[in-house]
Amino acid sequence: MRFLYVLILALALNQAQADIEYRDFKQPEQEQAYQTLISELRCLVCQNQTIADSNADLAKDLRRQVYEMLQQGKSRQDIVDFMTDRYGDFVMYKPALKLKTMLLWLGPVLFLVIGLATVWVLRSKTTVTEEPLSKEQRAKLESILDKGDDA
Amino acid sequence: MKYLLPLLLFIVLAVFLAIGLNLNPREIPSPLIDKPAPAFNLPILATPEQRLSQADFKGKVWLLNVWASWCVSCREEHPLLIELAKQNKVILVGLNYKDEMPAANAWLTKHGNPYTVSVMDADGRTGIDYGVYGVPETFVIDKRGVVRYKHTGPVQPGDLEKVFLPWIQRLEAENP
Numbered sequence: 567m568r569f570l571y572v573l574i575l576a577l578a579l580n581q582a583q584a585d586i587e588y589r590d591f592k593q594p595e596q597e598q599a600y601q602t603l604i605s606e607l608r609c610l611v612c613q614n615q616t617i618a619d620s621n622a623d624l625a626k627d628l629r630r631q632v633y634e635m636l637q638q639g640k641s642r643q644d645i646v647d648f649m650t651d652r653y654g655d656f657v658m659y660k661p662a663l664k665l666k667t668m669l670l671w672l673g674p675v676l677f678l679v680i681g682l683a684t685v686w687v688l689r690s691k692t693t694v695t696e697e698p699l700s701k702e703q704r705a706k707l708e709s710i711l712d713k714g715d716d717a
Numbered sequence: 718m719k720y721l722l723p724l725l726l727f728i729v730l731a732v733f734l735a736i737g738l739n740l741n742p743r744e745i746p747s748p749l750i751d752k753p754a755p756a757f758n759l760p761i762l763a764t765p766e767q768r769l770s771q772a773d774f775k776g777k778v779w780l781l782n783v784w785a786s787w788c789v790s791c792r793e794e795h796p797l798l799i800e801l802a803k804q805n806k807v808i809l810v811g812l813n814y815k816d817e818m819p820a821a822n823a824w825l826t827k828h829g830n831p832y833t834v835s836v837m838d839a840d841g842r843t844g845i846d847y848g849v850y851g852v853p854e855t856f857v858i859d860k861r862g863v864v865r866y867k868h869t870g871p872v873q874p875g876d877l878e879k880v881f882l883p884w885i886q887r888l889e890a891e892n893p
Binding site: 610611613623624627628631650651652653654656 | 742743745746747748749755815840841842844845846847848849850851
């Protein structure tokens, strides 16, 4: 039972976020937008963390930037543009769908198609070509069929 | 013959992995290249009552080097910046990023000051405008005030001769 408690606590730890700053929002939608944005922006210092997860100085500054821009009434798109203008597409955890990122998005599908095609080609190659039975084989077959299994 | 295809596949895979291993994931292409240097208006480190803006360097080729007294790898490139300053070929502007004035001044006294001038970006807002994510960073800015090159991380031995000096020479030859 104690193990279960520890496990539950350990799993809850995983959910902990680094953004401990107190932010005051006038509308709940704004807070929602803030939470969504900071969990979509990459912390460039730590690279595999969002700015919501990271405790790096830059992540703190970027959270502040997002908060201030929301307070100024900026839209989600304004903030995304602000970030990509400065840090490039890499700042978005989920890269935008454009020509440059096509391979990234369609790569998995492409590999699946290549895989399926390979399986198909290999299978069609290995199908056994049927040769007609020789006279002896035919006679043997017929005798088996006549007598049944117990022959 | 039977092993030719697996061998080829292995070679292709190995080449891709080798390329992947040699890529630097810290090297993120800057969207600022060929765009006007973001505006700033910041107090000068040595004389905080005076302010300096990027527009003050119109018509000149200049480098913007982001540094801080807390930045360990800044120490690594510092001798090279001193060497560059000695050659007196270019304006070297320091962006003292998220630092404290006494600490910054003490650092320059201790390690030497290669900067023509340093400005203070105490809260890191100018840093955000320049897309700074790994101090030190160095920007090469042309006479029209356009960012032409960005170097992330410490300047390495040989970078001056191979990268920065050629850039400076090229940009000096351009008409404003």
